[in-house]
Amino acid sequence: MAASDIIRLGSRGSTLALWQAEHVRAEVERRTGKKVEITRIKTTGDMILDVPLSKVGGKGLFVKEIEEALLSNRIDLAVHSMKDVPTDLPDGLEISCITRREDPRDAFLSVRHARFEDLPVGARVGTSSLRRQTQLLSLRPDLSIGQLRGNLDTRIRKMEEGGYDAIILAAAGLRRLGWDGKIRQYLPVDVSIPAIGQGALGIEIRSDDGRTREAVAFLDDRETSLAVRAERGFLKRLEGGCQVPIAAHGTVNGDTVALSGLIGKPDGSRILRGSRRGPISDPEAIGVALAGELLSQGGKEILDEVYRQSGS
Structure with missing residues (x-):
């Protein structure tokens, strides 16, 4: 196969990121007939798991190394969760398309409680998001909010082992991985407004790469x-x-x-x-x-x- 028929896709190595990359790979190969090769790239955000994101730089931690690979021509496209993408992109890069959104709501998971409203006074709730923390505490200032980082399976295991009475995760990731059966309640948007871009995937490419832009345009x-x-x-x-x-x-x-x-x-x-x-x-x-x-x-x-x- 000629090099012009191969598209190199860069992805984080988490279970969810690889699902997203595989989804885009399959769609592009089916639509264009080109071969898509996935390269795993470890980001700073994946390596720092014991510190809240708000303390170490926030959103860009999950895209910086991938964008460097794009700019140095080691990959041709990246698939990001749009909620991880800063609004200012490096010169020479662009979000060429945004895919159809999964359910953007936050999801309530708990072993013992069916709904957020059922949590007892002082319940320990795990989340990595200040946005969620703010909205939950405005409704229930008695709650104890614990920082929860790591892959989705790691977060769920910590709850199931008794570390938290409940955890709040993005419904989209759970649904994509087929784990929506673990969701006890979808939090209404008027209870917990989602993160910017939550549930949507963005395809990032080099601005001068017309070949890749044309290949992925159908995903928008x-x-x-x-x-x-x-x-x-x-x-x-x-x-x-x-x-x-x-x-x-x-x-x-x-x-x-x-x-x-x-x-x-x-x-x-x-x-x-x-x-x-x-x-x-x-x-x-x-x-x-x-x-x-x-x-x-x-x-x-x-x-x-x-x-x-x-x-x-």
């Missing part, structure tokens, strides 16, 4: 792309990442994008929520406008305080 899902672009507009305006409790969720109805968003304190003592609609012609502008509203309502003071406390 119009409605998902519009919704995620609105969410990322919100994130970019707030200059946020894993270090701060920010959430946004977009939906598309006809020619309109609807976006709900949140800024909060990590202890849940103050949360600002808002929503905004706008035309699909400029989804990023909807996110930017909503972020501006929340900043003017006190969001800037919240974020400044969080950054001061985290030393960012």
